[in-house]
Every structure is written in structure tokens, then in C-alpha cells.
Amino acid sequence: MRRDEATGNWSIQGEERASLFGSDEDIMTKIPTQAQSIVEGSGGTLVVSELKPIPDLDYLQELLAIQQQGPRAIGFFGTRNMGFMHQQLIEILSYAMIITQNHIFTSGASGTNAAVIRGALRAEKPELLTVILPQSLKRQPPESQELLSKVKNLIEKPYNDHLPLIEASRLCNRDILSHVQQVICFAFHDSKLLMETCQEAKSLRKIVTLFYLD
Structure with missing residues (x-):
């Protein structure tokens, strides 16, 4: 750290700067696996990355496209394995x-489906939510059955x-793809x-907005 006698400003010089912040080769983004992304309650420590990439603006543009041509039929898909924060964000999006x-x-x-259903139910417009099960209701887990009992x-x-x-x-x-745009x-x-x-949705010329959790 050096002080400029003329301006009184401090600056980091030469090797000292490199040692504090590391070289470009030292800064690497580490992408976790699906299992590593969910460490709730495990007490483990996970460093995902030191540099977070700027979100892809294409995602936002695709979401805005939903409203540009009026209301649409939208299919929500997603993994069962996600943390509480992601579920909250999905609930808000579904509600909106x-x-x-x-x-x-x-x-x-x-996971995703349950968060979507909770957000949709909060909007109190049951006619705008359709849940299609892969099998009969009795084959669903008990906690899912309780939530699904509220779906019209x-x-x-x-x-x-x-x-x-x-x-x-x-x-x-x-x-579900056959019903949505x-x-x-x-x-x-x-x-x-x-x-x-x-991939199948894209081949059917649906608008696809894909968010990666890892």
C-alpha cells in the first residue's frame, strides 16, 4: 500500500496487489453438483464461487414476452431437490x-411443483391452476396429497x-406440453x-425459459 504525496490517496502497488487479490488464473468459478447444492441441515460448508456471473438477460426477456401478447398457458417443470430459498422464489413467480x-x-x-401450487393457491384464482399427476393421487406422498387436496x-x-x-x-x-404455450x-x-x-418443448416451438440451479 503506497501513499501519493501529491494527492494523499492510497493505492495498492505491484506484487502486493497480486498477493491480495490473486492472479486471473487463481480466480475460478466452481459449479457444485446437484447433491452439493442442497446442504441444508447438514452443517457442511460449501463455497460455490467467488465470482458470480451476470444473469442471462435472455431469461428476463422471455419472461417479459409472456405478458406482451396477453395471458398464456404456462407449464412449470422442475426438480424435487431444491432449497427453501429457491422454493420461495418460485412461489412468488407462480403467484405473479x-x-x-x-x-x-x-x-x-x-420441490418445484409444490412451490408452484402454493404460490398459485395464494392468488385465490383456482380456475387458473391445473395440476396433472403422472399416476393416481393415492400414489403421491402423504405431504403432497394434503396440498393437492386444495387444488380444484x-x-x-x-x-x-x-x-x-x-x-x-x-x-x-x-x-402438460400439449396444453401450454x-x-x-x-x-x-x-x-x-x-x-x-x-428439448421436446423447443421442438414443438414453445417458448422455453430454463433456470439452472447449479
């Missing part, structure tokens, strides 16, 4: 979509109860089924 007269379609799993437009698929959940979910996602998805890079769903 409903009060602006958009119709939301989603499924009944925990609930579509069950008991004829898929004999299928593995992953296959039933794939069929359910395709059904816009897709909003929250996923990890290794969320295989969600990535597949988003």
Missing part, C-alpha cells in the same frame, strides 16, 4: 403469473400406476428428464 391472468399447468411432486382442477392418471414413476412422469410432462423449468444440468422435456 396467476394474478396476471396466466393459466398454470404443473404436476404434483415435491386436479387430473389423475390411475391407468399409469403400473408404470415406473420415471416413465409415467415422462408421459405426464408430454401431456410457454415453459418455465428449474433444473440441474444433470436433470435428464427435465432436459429432455425442455
